[in-house]
Amino acid sequence: MSRFWKIALVVLVVLVLAVVGLRLMHKPGGQPGQANAQGQGEEGKQPPVPVTVVPVARQDVPVYLTALGTVQALNTVAISPQVSGRLISLEFAEGQPVKKGQVLAQIDPRTFQATYDQATARLHQDQAQLATAKANYSRSQELGPKGYIAKQDLDALRNTVRQLEATLASDQAQIRDAEVQLGYTKVVSPIDGLAGIRGVDPGNVVTTTSTIVTLTQLHPINVMFNLPEQNLDMVRQAAMGEGELSVAALARDDAHVIADGGVLKVIDNQIDASTGTFRLKSEFPNQKNELWPGQFVNVRLKVRTVGGGLVIPAQAVQRGPDGDYVYLLQKDDTVKMQPVQVAQEVGDSAVMIASGLTEGQRVVTEGQFRLKPGSKVNPLKPGEVPPAPTKEELEKAKKGGGGRRGH
Numbered sequence: 131m132s133r134f135w136k137i138a139l140v141v142l143v144v145l146v147l148a149v150v151g152l153r154l155m156h157k158p159g160g161q162p163g164q165a166n167a168q169g170q171g172e173e174g175k176q177p178p179v180p181v182t183v184v185p186v187a188r189q190d191v192p193v194y195l196t197a198l199g200t201v202q203a204l205n206t207v208a209i210s211p212q213v214s215g216r217l218i219s220l221e222f223a224e225g226q227p228v229k230k231g232q233v234l235a236q237i238d239p240r241t242f243q244a245t246y247d248q249a250t251a252r253l254h255q256d257q258a259q260l261a262t263a264k265a266n267y268s269r270s271q272e273l274g275p276k277g278y279i280a281k282q283d284l285d286a287l288r289n290t291v292r293q294l295e296a297t298l299a300s301d302q303a304q305i306r307d308a309e310v311q312l313g314y315t316k317v318v319s320p321i322d323g324l325a326g327i328r329g330v331d332p333g334n335v336v337t338t339t340s341t342i343v344t345l346t347q348l349h350p351i352n353v354m355f356n357l358p359e360q361n362l363d364m365v366r367q368a369a370m371g372e373g374e375l376s377v378a379a380l381a382r383d384d385a386h387v388i389a390d391g392g393v394l395k396v397i398d399n400q401i402d403a404s405t406g407t408f409r410l411k412s413e414f415p416n417q418k419n420e421l422w423p424g425q426f427v428n429v430r431l432k433v434r435t436v437g438g439g440l441v442i443p444a445q446a447v448q449r450g451p452d453g454d455y456v457y458l459l460q461k462d463d464t465v466k467m468q469p470v471q472v473a474q475e476v477g478d479s480a481v482m483i484a485s486g487l488t489e490g491q492r493v494v495t496e497g498q499f500r501l502k503p504g505s506k507v508n509p510l511k512p513g514e515v516p517p518a519p520t521k522e523e524l525e526k527a528k529k530g531g532g533g534r535r536g537h
Contacts, residue, residue, distance in 0.1 A: 134280065137317065137327065138477070139296060141491050141512075142342045143283060146216070147149040147152075147363050148159070151248075152531075153222065154224040161330050170199035176291065176506070177395065177506075178463065178488055178506045178507050179259060179497060179500050179501060179505055179506065179508065180497060180507070180508040180510055180516040181266075181388075181457075181493050181494045181496060181497035181498070181500075181501070181506060181507045181508070182494065182496035182497060182509075182511070182514070183443065183459050183492040183493065183494055183495065183509040183510070183511075184443055184493060184495050184512060185405065185484050185490055185491065185493075186440050186441070186483070186487045186488065186489055186490060186493065187259075187303035187324045187440075187442075188438045188440060188444055188489050188493070189364070189438070189439060189441050189476070190435050190436065190437050190438065190439070191435065191436045191439035191441065191482045192432050192434075192435050193432070193433050193434045193436060193474065193527050194428065194431060194432055194433070194474075195357055195361055195364075195430075195433055196428060196430050196431070197355040197356060197357050197428075197429050197431070198353050198356075198375045198426065198427075198428060198429070199353045199354060199355035199379065199412075199426070199427050199428070199429035200353070200355070200424070200425070200426060200427075201351060201352070201353050201379075201421045201422060201424060201425040201426075201427060202351070202353070202354050202423060202424075202425055203323075203347055203348060203351060203352070203423040204347045204349075204351055204352055204413070205315065205323065205345075205346070205347040206340050206344065206346050206352055206423070207321055207323070207344065207345045207346075208264060208321055209234060209317060209319070209341065209342045209343050209344065209345060209378045209459050210340060210341050211235070211237060211314065211317055211336050211337070211338060211340060211342065212314040212338060213235040213237060213242065213311055213338070214335070214336065214337045214338060215238045215241065215242075215313060215315065215335065215336065216237065216238040216332070216333065216334070216335050216336075217235060217236070217237055217238075217330055217332050217333060217334050217335070217336050217342075218236040218237065218238055219235065219236045219332050219412075220234065220328060220330075220332055220342070221233045221235060221236065222232055222235075222319075222325045222328075222343065223325065224325055224327050224328055224343075224455060225324070225325060225326070226324070226325055227322070227323070227324055227325075228319045228321065228323060228324070228325050228345065229322055229371060230319055230320065230321055230322050230324070231318055231319065232318060232319045233316050233317070233318055233356075234317045234318060234319055234342060234343065235287035235316075235317040235342050236315065236316055236317075237314075237315040237317070237336065238314075238315070238317075239312055239315040242308065242312040242315055243312055245304065245308045245311065245312075246308035246309055246312050246322065247402050248308075248351060249305040249307075249308045250305055251300065251306075251339070251478065252301050253302060253305055253465075256294060256298050256301050259294050259297075259299060260291065260294035260295060260297075260298055263287070263290045263291045263294050264291050265308050266287050267284075267287040267288055267290070267291050270283065270284050270287050271284070279387050288378060290380045294410050297498055302382050303421060311389075311411045312365050312378055314530075316407075320345075321345060321347050321408070322347060322349070323346050323347040323348065324325050324345065324346050324347075324348055324490070324530075325342040325343050325454060325525075326343055326345070326346065326347060327343070328342065328528070329341040329342055329344075329393075330342055337522060338395055346386070346423050348416055348419060348421075348422075349415065349416055349417060350414055350416055351413070351414050351416040351423070352378055352395075352411055352412065352413055352414075352428065352464045353377070353392065353412045353413075353421065353429060354409065354410070354411055354412075355409075355410055355411070355412070355429040355431075356402075356405070356407040356408065356409055357407060357408060357410060357431075358406060358407055359406050359407060359408055361399045362408055363374040364433055365394075365410070365431070365433060366397060367399060367431040368434055369394060369397065372434075374393040374394060374395075375394040375431060375432060376390075376391075376392065376393060376394075376431075376432045377392035377393060377412040377414075377429060377430065378390045378392060378429075378430045378432075379392065379414065379420070379421060379427040379428070379430070380424055380428040380429070380430060381427070381428070382427065382428060385428060385478070388420050388427065389414050389416065389420040389421050391413040391414060391415055392411055392412045392413060393412060394410060394411075394412050394431065395411050395413045396410065396411040396414060398410065398411075405489075410431075411493065411514075412429070418518055419486055419525060436482070439473070439476075439482040439488045440482060440487055440488075440489060441476055441480050441481070441482050441483070441502060442456070442480065442481060442483060442487070442493055442495075443479060443480055443481075443495045444475070444479055444480055444481050445479075445495050446493045446494060447470065447481060448498060450467070452468060452469065453467050453471075454469070454470050454471065455467045455468055455471055455492040456468050456486075456487070456494070457469060457493065457494035457498055458487075458492070458494075459491075459492040459493070459494065459507065459509055463506060463507055463508070463509060464504050464506055464507065465494060465501055465505055465507055466486065466504070467487055467501070467503050467506070468493075470485065471482050471483065471484040471486055471487030472484065473486045476486050486533045492509065494507070495512070497523055
């Protein structure tokens with residue numbers, strides 16, 4: 131093929147390609163464009179998002195202060211003997227309750243009994259001597275006026291009587307002392323309490339420094355706790371206004387109440403400068419032994435009650451970069467982000483709102499993750515579920531017509 135025809139063939143191919151390109155570029159596209167626009171319209175029209183809403187309610191809200199507390203026995207007594215001797219027996223069971231006045235231990239009383247008997251015998255001896263001296267003095271008083279006895283001898287007889295009376299008083303004091311020492315051989319409980327682990331065994335020789343057992347009084351029982359110094363005025367004013375403030379003890383793990391009915395008994399008279407806190411003592415009946423000495427608990431002190439506080443469920447409050455907010459339901463069933471200020475927690479599942487809401491307004495408590503300002507919603511009551519889609523809606527959804535994808 132000559133060069134001329136080769137060039138002509140190339141030009142022809144280029145012309146054919148150009149014609150085909152122009153036809154493709156000028157091909158009518160109204161229907162596909164309209165279809166795409168319709169598809170976008172169908173997809174842009176989102177169905178209402180089902181959410182749970184709750185109205186803002188007014189109720190009396192107790193104001194609490196919380197702290198970490200330590201349970202402390204009302205009385206703790208280390209039982210030590212007041213005399214030394216061999217321990218004969220123990221009259222209590224470890225870990226069991228004991229009553230006030232109950233005998234806890236018996237110390238060998240024989241030495242103390244002998245001392246008591248000696249003091250008693252000495253008393254009887256001196257009583258006989260005193261009787262004789264009184265008789266001599268009485269007879270001498272009758273003979274003195276007649277001149278049969280000198281005045282000096284009469285004075286001596288009178289002084290002998292007085293001396294023996296003093297001796298008799300000393301004997302009686304020694305008897306009382308010996309009786310007390312003999313009584314100490316029986317070790318008794320000074321309180322109602324719970325016996326701990328014994329510190330001695332029968333047969334041992336105990337002294338006044340030995341500890342037989344430690345008793346703790348559990349009914350009632352104290353809980354000690356500290357609060358920051360900025361709460362001092364609030365607590366003092368509440369105590370002066372309401373008298374005894376109520377206190378509850380909560381478990382450390384799940385914060386459920388393990389003991390209630392406690393009352394605040396003492397506010398310490400000084401602030402600890404090293405910690406900036408002040409100490410408080412509360413008292414609990416502890417009839418069921420819910421609290422145990424040395425136990426750590428969370429303490430909840432009620433200082434006052436706010437009347438008519440605005441309360442919403444805690445899950446309604448969301449945290450944003452600018453602070454707390456809630457999704458507030460509008461009249462047209464859309465939502466908006468409403469900034470709020472939380473005053474305090476109310477129980478385990480609600481909060482009191484200081485500002486941002488009014489009574490009766492409805493806030494979203496479930497389904498917030500699918501919302502944005504202006505979203506259309508299907509408001510439901512707590513526990514309510516949206517109705518099942520109809521057959522027509524299901525068919526429409528299959529065809530891509532924008533069914534209830536929100537459900």
